[in-house]
Amino acid sequence: MSRSVLLSSVAVVAMTVAAEAQDRGGVYQLGEIYVSGAGQGGTGVGGSTITREETWTFEKQTLEQAVSLVPGVVSTQSTAGQRNETDIFVRGFGRWQVPLMIDGVRVYLPADNRLDFSRFLTSDIAEIQIQKGYASVLDGPGGMGGAINLVSRKPVKPFEGEFSSGASFDNRGAFQGWNSYAMLGSRQEKFYVQGSANYLNQDFWSLSQGYSPYPAQGPYAGSLEDGGRRNGSDTRDWRVNLKAGFTPNATDEYSINFIKQSGEKGAPLNVYNNPPSSQNSYWRWPAWDVQNLSFMSNTQLGDASYVKTKLYYNTFYNLLSAYDDISYTTQSNNGRFDSYYDDNARGGSVEAGTDLIPMNTLKGAFHYRQDFHTEWNDNRPTNPIFHSTEPKQNQAQTTWSVALEDTFHLRPNFDLVGGVSYDKYWIDKAEEFNSNGGFIYEYPKGGSDALNWQTAAIWRYSDTGQLHFSVSDRTRFPTIFELYSQRFGTAIPNPNLGPERATNYELGWKGHINPNLRGTAAVFYSDVRDLIQAVRVSPTQSQTQNINQGNFYGFEMSFEAQFSPQFALGGNYTFIQRDVSDVSVPGFKPSGVPTHKAFLYATWRPIDRFTITPSVEIASDRWSDVVVGTQAQNAPIRAAFADPYIRTGAYTLANVNVSYKLMENVELAGGVKNLLDQNYELAWGLPQPGRTFYVKARATF
Numbered sequence: 001m002s003r004s005v006l007l008s009s010v011a012v013v014a015m016t017v018a019a020e021a022q023d024r025g026g027v028y029q030l031g032e033i034y035v036s037g038a039g040q041g042g043t044g045v046g047g048s049t050i051t052r053e054e055t056w057t058f059e060k061q062t063l064e065q066a067v068s069l070v071p072g073v074v075s076t077q078s079t080a081g082q083r084n085e086t087d088i089f090v091r092g093f094g095r096w097q098v099p100l101m102i103d104g105v106r107v108y109l110p111a112d113n114r115l116d117f118s119r120f121l122t123s124d125i126a127e128i129q130i131q132k133g134y135a136s137v138l139d140g141p142g143g144m145g146g147a148i149n150l151v152s153r154k155p156v157k158p159f160e161g162e163f164s165s166g167a168s169f170d171n172r173g174a175f176q177g178w179n180s181y182a183m184l185g186s187r188q189e190k191f192y193v194q195g196s197a198n199y200l201n202q203d204f205w206s207l208s209q210g211y212s213p214y215p216a217q218g219p220y221a222g223s224l225e226d227g228g229r230r231n232g233s234d235t236r237d238w239r240v241n242l243k244a245g246f247t248p249n250a251t252d253e254y255s256i257n258f259i260k261q262s263g264e265k266g267a268p269l270n271v272y273n274n275p276p277s278s279q280n281s282y283w284r285w286p287a288w289d290v291q292n293l294s295f296m297s298n299t300q301l302g303d304a305s306y307v308k309t310k311l312y313y314n315t316f317y318n319l320l321s322a323y324d325d326i327s328y329t330t331q332s333n334n335g336r337f338d339s340y341y342d343d344n345a346r347g348g349s350v351e352a353g354t355d356l357i358p359m360n361t362l363k364g365a366f367h368y369r370q371d372f373h374t375e376w377n378d379n380r381p382t383n384p385i386f387h388s389t390e391p392k393q394n395q396a397q398t399t400w401s402v403a404l405e406d407t408f409h410l411r412p413n414f415d416l417v418g419g420v421s422y423d424k425y426w427i428d429k430a431e432e433f434n435s436n437g438g439f440i441y442e443y444p445k446g447g448s449d450a451l452n453w454q455t456a457a458i459w460r461y462s463d464t465g466q467l468h469f470s471v472s473d474r475t476r477f478p479t480i481f482e483l484y485s486q487r488f489g490t491a492i493p494n495p496n497l498g499p500e501r502a503t504n505y506e507l508g509w510k511g512h513i514n515p516n517l518r519g520t521a522a523v524f525y526s527d528v529r530d531l532i533q534a535v536r537v538s539p540t541q542s543q544t545q546n547i548n549q550g551n552f553y554g555f556e557m558s559f560e561a562q563f564s565p566q567f568a569l570g571g572n573y574t575f576i577q578r579d580v581s582d583v584s585v586p587g588f589k590p591s592g593v594p595t596h597k598a599f600l601y602a603t604w605r606p607i608d609r610f611t612i613t614p615s616v617e618i619a620s621d622r623w624s625d626v627v628v629g630t631q632a633q634n635a636p637i638r639a640a641f642a643d644p645y646i647r648t649g650a651y652t653l654a655n656v657n658v659s660y661k662l663m664e665n666v667e668l669a670g671g672v673k674n675l676l677d678q679n680y681e682l683a684w685g686l687p688q689p690g691r692t693f694y695v696k697a698r699a700t701f
Contacts (some may be wrong), residue, residue, distance in 0.1 A: 001634065015682065016289045016376060017586070019211065019526050020078025020231060025126070025128055025156075025347045026126055026153050026154055026156050026671075027126040027151055027153070027154065028103060028126060028151055028153060028154040028243070029154075030103070030104075030131060030150045030254075030255055030296040030297070030298060030308075030528070031102075031151045031152055032064060032104065032105050032149065032151055032362075033101060033104050033129055033131070033135075033136070033139045033147060033149045034136045034138045034139055034147065034351070035047055035129070035131065035136065036134065036136045036405065036407070036417050036419070037479075038457060040469040042053075043321075045134045045417075045456045045458065045468050045470045045506070045508070046131060046132045046133045046134040046146070046468075046470060046506050046508060046522065046524075047129065047130060047132065047134075048071070048072070048129060048130045048299070048520075048558075049066070049127050049128065049129055049130070049144075050067070050069050050070060050128040050130070050131065051126075051127050051650040052065050052100075052122070052123075052126055052153075052312070052547050054066075054069055055069075055122040055123075055128075056494075056669075057613055057657055057659070058601070058613070058655070058696070059655075059657060059671060059673060059694055059696075060122060060665075061121060061122060061123070061179060061200060062117070062118050062119075062120060062121060062122060062125045062200075062237075062575075063088070063117045063118070063120040063121075063122060063128070063150070064086040064087075064088055064117040064118050064565050065122075066122055066128060066597055066620055067088055067128075067130070067601060068552055068597075068617055069141040069518075069572075070130060070558070070572060071457055071522045071556035071572035071573065071574045071597075072090065072091050072132045072522075072524075072554075072556045072557050072558060072574050072576075073088065073090050073091075073130055073132070073574075074089050074091070074490045074592075074593060074597050074619070075087065075088050075089075075117065075576075075596060076088075076089065076591075076593070076622065076649070076682045076683065077592075077655070077683035077686050078114070078116075078574070079682070082267070082270070082277075082283070082627070083114065083116075083264060083267065083283070084116075084232070084266065084267035084268060084283075084285075085114060085115075085116040085117075085118070086116060086117045087117065088117050088148065088220035088591055089552065089590060089593045090130065090132050090145055090146040090148070091133055091134075091145060091146065091524055091526065091552060092130050092145070092526065092552035092554075092576055092593055093096060093144065093145025093146060093502070093526075093552070093577045093591075093634045094145075094478060094592065095113060095114070095115050095117075095398045096113055096479070096500075097142075097144040097145040097146075097476050097500065097502070098144075098145045098147060098148060098636070099135075099140070099142045099143055099147050099148070099461060100115055100117070100120075100148050100149075101139075101147065101148065101149040101150070101154055102149075102151075102152070102259060102292055103149075103150070103151060103259075103292075103294065103296070104149060104310060105140070105255060105292055105294055105310065105312045105314065105466065106140065106142070106369075107290060107292075107316075107369065108345065109316055109318075109341070110141075110284075110343060110345075110373045110385070110395065110397060110479065110480055111341060111343070111372035111373045111375065111479065111480050111481055111661040112479050112480070112481035112482075112485075113479050114634070115484045115597060116263075116265075116288065117610075118235070118265075118266075119237055119261065119263045119288055119290075120150065120241050120261070120534055121198045121200055121237055122260070122282045123164065123181035123198045124152060124153060124181065124183065124198050124239065124241050125141065125150050125151065125152060125153070125198045126151050126152060126153040127151050127652075128148065128151070128157070129147075129148070129149040129463035130147075130148050130149075130172040131143070131146045131147045131148075131149075131471060132145075132437065132506075132522075132524070133146055133470070133504035133505075133506050133524055133526065134144065134146075134454060134456065134470045134472045134504060134506060135147040135472070135474070136405060136419060136454075137269075137365075137401075137403040137404075137405060137419040137420065137452055137453075137454060138351060138363055138364075138365040138403050138405050138419070139365075140349065140365075140401055140403075140433030141367065141399060141401040141421070141425075141450075141452075141475075141476075141477070142476045142477070142478040143425040143474050143476075144319065144474045144475055144500060144501070144502050145502060145504070146476075147579075148376075149670050150576060151241065152241055152257070152259070152409070153183065153185075153194065153196070153241075154185075154187075154192060154194065154243065154356070155186055155187040155192050155193070155194045156187050157185075157186075157187055158186060158187060158188065158658065159185075159701075160182045160183075160184075160185050160186070160700075160701060161183055161184045161185070161700070161701055162181070162182070162698060162699070162700045162701075163181070163182050163183075163698065163699050164180065164181045164182075164696060164698035164699075165178070165179070165180040165181075165395075165697060165698075166178065166179050166180075166694055166695060166696025166697070167179075167694065167696075168692055168693065168694045168696055169599040169693040169694070170204075170205065170206035170207070170229070170690070170691075170692060171206055171209055171677055171690045171692070171693075172206065172209075172228075173544035173693075174206070174229075174283060175201070175600035176202060176203055176204050176206065176229075176683070176692075177201050177202030177203055177204075178201055178203075179198075179199060179200040179201070179696075180198075180199050181196070181197070181198045181199075181698075182196065182197050183195070183196035183197075183386075184196075185243075187409070189247075189457045190246065190247055190248055191244070191245060191246050191247065192243075192244070192245045192247070193244045194242070194243045194244075195239075195240075195241070195242050195243075195245070196240070196241045197224075197238070197239070197240050197241075197563075198238060198239045198240075198241075198359060199237070199238040200235070200236070200237045200238070201235075201236050202233070202236070203234050203237045204229040204230060204233050204234055204323050204430060205227075205229075205230055205233045205689040205692065206228055206229050206230060206689065206690055206692075207225070207227055207228065207679070207687055207689070208674075208678060208679035208680075208687070208689075208690030208691070209227075209677055209690060209691075210678070210679040210690075211225075211227050211679045211687055212227075213225060213226055213227060213271065214271060214637075215271050221635075222272075222274055222633075222636065223271055223272070223274060224264075224269045224270070224271060224273070224274050224276070224326065225268075225269065225271040225687075226327055229508030230268050230687075230689075231265050231269060232269060232284070233266060233268050233270060234265070234619045234631075235264070235265040235266070236263065236264050236265075237261065237262070237263040238261065238262055238263075238576065239259065239260065239261035239262075240255075240258075240259070240260050240261075240305070240457065241258075241259050242257070242258040242259075243256070243257050243258075243629050244256050247564045249300075249324065249604055250685075251298070251300035251306075252297075252298060252299050252300055253296075253297065253298045254295075254296075254297045254298075254452040255295070256294070257292070257293070257294045257296065258291075258292070258293050259290075259291065259292040260289075260290075260291045260292075261289065261290050261291075262287070262288075263285070263286075263287075263288040263289065263470055264285060264286050264287060264288065265284070265285045265288065266284050266285075267283040267284060267285070268415075269282070269326075270629075270684075270685035270686060271630045271685050271687065272371055272637050272685045272687070273627075273628060273634060273637060273685065274628060274629075274633060274634070275631050275633060275634075276338050276629060277627050277628060277629035277630075277634075278335070278629070279628075281322055281335070281427055282320050282322060282323040282324065282325060282326060282328060283320060283321065283322050283323075284320075284323070285318070285319065285320055285321075286321055287317055287318060287319040288318055289312065289315075289316065289317040289318070290314070290315070290316050291315045291463070292312060292313075292314050292317075293312065293313045293314075294310060294311065294312040294313075295309075295310070295311045295312075295610075296308075296309070296310050296311075297309045301354075304354055304355035304356050305312065305352070305353065305354040305355070305356065305677050306352065306353055306354075306684055307350065307351070307352045307407075307562055308350070308351040308352075309348065309349070309350050309351075309375060310348050310349045311347075311348040312345075312346070312347060312348065313344065313345070313346045314344060314345040314346075315343065315344045315345075316341065316342075316343040316344070317341070317342055317343075318335075318340070318342075318343075318560070319338060319339070319341075320338070320339040321339075321628045322335065322336050322338075322340040323336060323341075324336055328518065330382045331383075331590070332380055332383035332386075333380070333381045333382060333383075334386075334389075336380055336382075336383075336555050337378060337379050337380070337381070338375045338377070338378040339353070339375070339377050340375060340377070341374070341375050341377050342373075342374040342375070343371065343372060343374065344371075344372050345369060345370065345371045345372070345374045346368060346369070346370055346383065347367070347368050347369030348365060348367075348368060349365060349367040349368070350365065350366050351363065351364070351365040352364055352365075352571060359408065359409045359410075360406065360408055360409065361406070361407040362404075362405075362406050362407075362410070362597075363404070363405045363406075363407075364402075364403065364404045364577045365401075365402070365407075366400070366401070366402050366403075367399075367400060367402075367403075368398075368399075368400045369398070369399045370397070370398050370428075371394065371396065371397050371398075371399070372394070372395075372396045373394070373395040373396070373593060374392050374393070374394050374395075374478060375392070375393055375395075376389070376390045376391065376392045376393060376433075377389070377390045378390075380417075381673075385619045390433050390435070391433060391440055393425070393431040393432055393433050394429050395429055395430050395431065395480050395484075396428040396676065397425055397426065397427050397428060397447075397480070398425060398426055399423070399424070399425040399477070400423070400424055400425075401409035401421055401422065401423040401424075402421065402422050403418075403419065403421035403422075404419065404420055404421070405418070405419035406418050406419075413459065413460040413461065414457075414458070414459050414460070415456075415457070415458045415688075416455070416456075416457055416458075417453045417455060417457075417458065417589055418454070418455045419433065419452075419453065419455070420451070420453045420454075421451075421452045421453075422448075422449065422450075422451055422452075423449060423450050423475065423477070424447070424448075424449040425447055425448065425449075425451065425477050426445065426446070426447030427445040427446050427447055427480075427483070428441040428445070429442070429445075429460075430442055430444075430445055430480070430484055430495070431443075432444075432484065433487075441460070441604070443483075443484050443493055444495045445495065446483055446494075446495030446497065446552065447496075448477065448496075448498050448499055450475040450477075450499045450501070452473060452474045452475060453472075453473050453593075454470065454471060454472035454473065454474070455470065455471055456468055456469065456470035456471075457470075459468050461644070462511065464511050464512040464518070464693070465509075465510070465512065466509070466510050466511060467493070467507075467508070467509050467638040468506075468507075468508050468509075469506070469507050470504075470505070470506045470508075471503065471504070471505055472503070472504045473502075473503045473504075473658070474501070474502060475499040475503070476499060477499050477501060477661075478497045478498075478499070478544070478566070479584060480531055482494075482497060482532055482544050483495055483497055483544075490540065490541055490542065491541060491543060491544070492537060492541055492542070492543040493543075494543050494544050494545065497532065497544055497545070497546065498530060498546045499530065499546075500528070500529075500530050500546070501528075501530050501532050502527065502528045502529070503527045503528045504524065504525075505525045505526070505527075505528065506522055506523070506524045506525075507522065507523050507524075508520070508521065508522035508523075509522070509592050511522050516561060516562045516563065517559065517560070517561045517562075518558060518559070518560055519557060519558055519559035520556075520558045520559075520562070520692070521555075521556070521557040521558075522555070522556050522557075522558070523553075523554070523555050524552075524553065524554060524555075525551070525552070525553040526550075526551065526552040526553065527551060528548075528549065528550040528551065528580075529548075529549045529550075529579065530546035530547075530548075530549075530642070531546070531547070531550060532544050532545070532546060532548075532549030532551065533545065533547055533584055533585075534550045534580060534584065535547055535549070536584055542584075545646045547581055547582075547584065548580055548581060549581050550576045550579055550581065550590070551578075551579045552576065552577070552579075553576070553577055554575045554576035554577060555574070555575045556572065556573065556574040556575070556637070557572065557573055558570070558571065558572035558573075559571065559572075566604065566605045566606065567603070567604050567605070567607075568602065568604075569600075569601070569602050569603075570600075570601055571598065571599050571600035571601060572599050573596075573597070573598045574596070574597045574598070575595065575596055576593060576594075576595065576597075577595060578590045578593060580697075584676075585595055585644075586645065587643075587645065588645075589645040590623060591622065591623040591624050591625055591683075592622055592623070592624075592683075593622055594619040594620045594621065594622040594649060594650070595620045595622075596618070596619065596620040597618065597619045597620070598616075598617075598618040598619075599615065599616070599617050599618070600615065600616045600618075601613060601614065601615035601616075602614055602615075609660055609661040609662075610656075610658075610660050610661075611658070611659045611660075612656070612658050613656070613657040613658075613659075614654070614655070614656045614657075615654075615656070615657075616650070616652065616654055616655070617652070617653040617655070618651070618652060618653075618655065619649060619651055620649075620650050620651050621647040621648055621649050621650035622647070622648065622649040622682070623645050623646070623647060624645065624647075624648045624681070624682075624683045624684040625645060625683075625684065626643065626644055626645060626646050626684050627684075628641060638657045641684070647678065648680075648681045648682070648683070648684055648686050649681060649682045649683075650680065651678055651680040652676075652678065653673070653674050653675075653676075653678060654674070654675040654676050655674070655675060656671050656673065656674045656675060657669060657670075657671035658670055658671055665699060665701055666697070666698075666699045667697065667698050668695075668696075668697050669696050669697070669698075669701075670693070670694060670695040670696065671693070671694055672692070672693055672694075673691070673692045673694070674689065674690055674692060675691060676691070677690045677691035678694040
């Protein structure tokens with residue numbers, strides 16, 4: 001093939017793909033992250049995608065629920081559970097090593113990045129992109145263990161809409177909450193507009209009827225939870241998503257987007273500690289709010305080149321309130337407070353790519369971001385004598401990254417990919433309040449840089465089959481908390497703390513075994529080093545340092561089999577082992593990730609319009625931290641749970657969803673989650689919901 005013919009073919013393919021991209025299933029393509037080695041909408045190297053139809057069918061209303069649908073990813077309660085936060089682990093890497101993005105814009109909390117994945121609703125999400133191990137350097141810094149991206153919807157019809165609503169009931173039939181979603185949009189020849197609103201309100205959820213308070217003897221003596229409705233389990237979340245775009249031709253697109261979400265939640269207490277340990281002392285979050293304003297564009301330059309841009313302004317507002325006792329009415333005792341976080345970020349990126357050189361695709365990206373964090377405490381707000389308010393303390397950091405990725409098309413069905421990036425951050429401001437002296441001072445400013453690299457080989461051995469091998473060496477920078485937190489006087493700041501680093505290896509396959517059976521499989525290994533850990537430097541103080549090393553390794557697979565037009569079967573399985581050396585904590589165990597995890601489902605359509613979808617979620621136990629209060633009343637608990645780590649979390653959850661289409665665009669559904677009402681914990685002392693019933697309906701046009 002001549003040079004000119006090859007170049008012309010590449011250009012035609014590029015323009016065809018770009019034109020199709022604007023209408024692919026209502027997915028907002030400008031909000032997708034780049035996936036190395038993938039065609040439009042493909043998963044490429046080390047990735048999985050969750051569609052909105054899957055979240056609807058399996059009743060996954062929030063992000064941490066949805067990730068159980070794919071292999072290699074698991075959700076869990078945060079360490080010790082005191083903050084009522086869920087974390088997501090991607091092949092063993094948690095929220096500090098796996099960036100979360102909405103339409104390609106990172107949601108980052110500069111103070112500590114303690115994201116609560118339960119706050120992110122799924123009804124207005126077109127798809128959830130999950131990159132595992134290999135996240136392209138073009139998508140910005142921080143992808144040490146992968147990346148998660150929530151891609152919003154985009155209209156594809158001249159006028160379209162969707163309305164849905166549902167309710168849930170506990171294992172005793174009591175109404176416990178409701179949810180609703182509405183969307184209206186219009187796609188015209190050269191523009192589109194869309195607006196949506198999503199609301200989830202839960203007054204409570206109930207424990208399994210097999211739950212027994214600790215200790216079992218006596219009238220619930222020693223336990224803060226007597227069963228039934230879980231104390232402090234109420235949550236309320238809503239999100240509004242507005243979008244307007246201009247499409248002057250088949251390839252170019254310019255869009256303004258506004259997303260605002262607001263949440264509030266309680267914090268169920270550990271069922272063993274009474275009184276609670278200091279880390280779990282009658283907390284509530286009256287506010288957990290995120291707002292994103294962004295401009296995104298894609299401009300075709302000639303036949304074989306493009307430029308994409310992103311500009312954004314994000315805000316995060318968080319209020320944590322600590323109360324005196326379980327009545328949650330007064331905040332007068334020592335250590336009771338209203339803690340405020342008020343953050344914002346501004347930044348942008350430019351990505352450019354070209355196919356001007358035959359057999360070669362070259363892409364480059366530049367990212368720049370400034371994060372600003374403000375915090376203050378209103379201490380003992382209901383105490384008439386000792387009430388005090390701290391002055392606002394400000395921290396700020398700047399991060400930038402420059403990246404280059406080259407794909408060499410060795411043959412039409414074989415690609416070699418190489419990527420490199422240089423990331424750098426520095427602290428611009430680091431204020432702290434001295435409560436004894438009553439003044440604000442500033443820490444020494446820190447910062448560091450890192451070089452990242454990755455490579456992959458991708459062989460598409462057939463129209464439906466692919467093998468790939470990848471190596472990705474990535475880093476993540478420490479948070480302000482890790483740099484400067486004194487942990488109530490027990491820690492020494494370390495402004496020179498360096499980045500964590502992991503080298504991730506993967507050998508993977510995806511394809512069709514026969515026309516009705518397709519699947520994926522991968523073996524992976526991660527060499528993790530310079531992990532950040534608190535090190536004891538004196539009898540009373542510690543300091544965060546880069547001291548730990550580890551190895552994460554395992555196997556994952558998934559399959560989908562269509563046995564007939566009426567019956568299908570599918571599922572996934574993951575095995576993962578994490579070995580971490582920790583020189584500062586004897587007997588350290590990495591918590592939160594089960595060794596074995598599986599998801600199986602069947603879809604049966606006995607008659608037209610009627611579908612039954614049973615599913616099973618299975619996980620082996622996982623390590624969890626044991627945090628016991630020091631009060632005298634906790635002595636029996638300390639005796640019963642003497643080790644700092646415990647195995648918990650094993651479960652087999654049976655679920656079923658039944659749906660009926662009244663007409664092509666109107667569907668009724670209902671089902672049961674945790675059908676067998678299993679009693680289980682993901683973190684020590686924090687039992688999970690028992691049997692839950694739900695009903696819902698949706699209409700589209």
